C-alpha cells in the first residue's frame with residue numbers, strides 16, 4: 001500500500017540509551033495509533049541484516065545485549081547500502097505509513113535528515129533527545145570505541161534541532177517538555193481530519 005502524505009514528521013535522534021524509544025513511545029501513547037506511527041530507519045536494516053546473516057530479527061529490535069553484539073557489523077553493512085543509495089532505509093521505513101503524524105525514532109546521519117527535508121520540506125521537524133553519560137551508563141551504556149566515536153552516534157552532533165528534550169531524572173517532567181510537540185502534532189492531525 002502506498003503511504004499517505006504526512007502532515008508532520010518528527011525526526012528523533014540521540015545517543016545510545018538517551019531514551020529515543022522511551023520518549024517516542026510516550027508520544028505514541030499520548031497521541032494514539034490513529035494519529036501517529038513510529039517508524040524506525042533501523043527496522044528494515046535489521047530485518048535484511050538478520051535474514052542475510054541468520055540472526056534473530058526480534059532480538060535485534062529489543063533493547064538487550066544481543067543487538068549490541070551485532071551493532072558494529074550492522075553499522076558497516078548499513079553504511080555499505082547507504083553508499084549506493086543514501087535514502088534506501090528512509091524509503092523502506094516510510095513505505096505504507098498511513099497516519100498523519102510520523103515519528104522517526106532513530107535518525108543518525110545527515111543523509112537521513114537531508115532525505116526527509118528534501119522529500120517533505122514543509123512537514124519535517126528535528127528533535128534531539130539528550131541525557132548525561134552518567135544517566136546513559138545507568139541504563140546500560142558503556143563507551144565502545146568505533147561505535148560511540150563514529151558517524152552512527154556522532155553524525156548529527158553539529159545539527160540544529162527544533163527541540164531538545166533532556167531525558168534525565170532531575171529535569172522537568174517529559175510531559176512538560178513535550179507539550180509543544182504534542183500540541184503541534186494534535187493540530188497537524190486536526191488538519192488531516194477536517
Ligand SMILES: Nc1ncnc2c1ncn2[C@@H]1O[C@H](COP(=O)(O)OP(=O)(O)OP(=O)(O)O)[C@@H](O)[C@H]1O
Nearest residue numbers: 014015016017018019020021022023063139167168
Ligand atoms: N525517562 C526514563 N525513565 C525510565 N526509564 C527510562 C527513561 N528513559 C529511558 N529509559 C530506559 O532506558 C533504557 C534505554 O532507553 P531507550 O531504549 O529508549 O534508549 P535509546 O536511545 O532508544 O537507545 P538505543 O539507541 O541504544 O537503542 C530502556 O530500558 C528504557 O526503558
Ligand SMILES: C[C@@](O)(CCOP(=O)(O)O)CC(=O)O
Nearest residue numbers: 042045074075078106108152
Ligand atoms: C545499525 C544501526 O541501525 C542500529 C540501530 O539500532 P538502535 O537504534 O540502537 O536500536 C545503527 C546505524 O544505522 O548505524
